[in-house]
Amino acid sequence: MTEQNFSNHRRSVPGFHILLFLLLTGGIIISIINLIRHPANSGGHVSAALIVLLFACGFLISWYVRQFPIKAQDRAIRAEEGLRFFIITGKALDNRLTIGQIAALRFASNDELVALATRAIAENLSPSDIKKSIKNWRADHHRV
Template sequence: MSQNYQNHKRFYPLFHFFTIPLTVVGLGLAIYAYVAIPTIITGLIVLAFFLIAIVAVMARMFALKAQDRAARAEEKLRYFILTGKSLPADLKLGQILALRFASDEEFLALVDRAVTEKLSADDIKKSIKNWRGDYHRI
């Protein structure tokens, strides 16, 4: 299926629909057990589930940050290849990440519009006519 504005947001089923819900349910049950039977063991179980939840969320955040850095580097290189100049420094990360969906034909014009009109990432995505899918991001 080709990507477009309506379907470009991605979910990683194992994380979004399994790991997080199971961790939340486990944390809820652990808190219930601690309230019902307040012992050191049930307290440690609550702590363990809380730490698991934090680690799961942090792992996702770290993966997204790494992907953001790679995408930013790719778009800087793409702009340099097309223009021989550095990507304008006024662009925010969200704008750069949105620009990755633009085809080469509309990329430069969208960069200029993003800088001059201060387009939001969502506005940039909505302005793209020839969508270039990003199938590697999870």
């Protein structure tokens, strides 16, 4: 496995992030066109409406099937990084840090964590800026 760093740490699953989105988008567009072409008083209008409804449900399912694990992962990251910070400093992680900042700090080595967390609060660093500031990258290969 290649060494993880700022430029290659993002995880993308093309079948999910690209193909599924394109198929659902195409399906919803075609189903809406189909619904418009079937006037309310003609046969097939109910079927066309149901197809639109199914594609709308597909969009919602694809959205939430990704969002639920991300929320759970965020909670785990907050707990893990809070514990790591406590072990290093004997203090709790500052509650002014956002989950995005905490998630970015997980890539920092133990030697950099405290200074970078302090700087993130003082300068309100974005997650991307935090990641760019890391000198010794700590890989995370267990993401959802």
